[in-house]
Amino acid sequence: MRTVFWVAVIIFLSDQATKYYVVHMLSLDRVLAINVWDPYFNLRMAWNYGINFGLLSLDSAEQREMMRWVLIGVALTIAAAVLWWIYREPGSLWHRIAAGFLVGGALGNVVDRVLYGAVADFINMSCCGVQNPYAFNIADIAVFIGAFGLVVLPHNEKAA
Template sequence: MPDHTLRRWLVPFLAAVAVFAADQLTKLWAYRALGPAPCNELLVNCPRQPIIGVWFDLVYVTNTGVAFGLFRNVPQLFTIIPLLICAGAAYVYVAYLPTHNRWLQVALGLVLGGGLGNVLDRLRYGYVVDFVRVGRWPVFNVADSAICVGMAIMAVYLLLNERATAPHPSAVRDDTLLNALLSEDPEAQSAEPKT
């Protein structure tokens, strides 16, 4: 493997392995400490481990839906969705983003590690183990958090990069010539009076 390819994928690989390991270890802990009797969707009579009062606690939930427990009644199509997200993130990374940027490398690793952690749960159990509850947010896990943070890093990078490369308004003084050149009707350009 060429050195530049190794450097391009080393950070995403290490970040993905770290997220995957943290996700699986915390889910195992949640199962042993809070499970295995899963809670219902309303979280009534669930064994909880309070961290900060009622605002932040840990509760074992089996999630057959997608992120944050959404779409629970949809078939196992959601085993494929995290794989598509991982593939899409890797494609965007390779095709559109500078692969030497450490933030983007870490972001890709977060998305890949989180997606693969949730896919493993679905393949192994038919559901994803969620256990973190903050306020009124749906219960989530380390993988969900990693995916969200990774996608947010990519989005912020793209927004900031777009602003940095956008032309300054004073640089575009008169777009008449540009409009004429881009016109689809070449006869319309030649029909304009010459000065």
């Protein structure tokens, strides 16, 4: 569990530090766009009230507020379930690292929802003439890597 904890802490702090820097120090919440290495890597402010790609972003303020707390509850439940699973069946080192990625990322986005009412997304990447309209953050990447790792990586040390 120590591995899961430390990976989660590193992911969580990395996510929150980058969000603080980009939103508050670079004032992306006001300037809305900063070209860093156009079109490959740019900063585009996007407040995500839903889940991936803005799915479940509702229109009215009342609906958004309700969905905010539902999504906080879902994220905390998933993080707790993953922690319980890894506690009961620790699995391989890679599995524990993947669990730490998922938990750290989920908690990073929970903090955003509590503080801002939405998740602060800002990384935008495009390539090869295709303009990507979506933005994401470190927590989103970590949740994806963690979930992918928990599904794909071997669970026990002998299989690794």
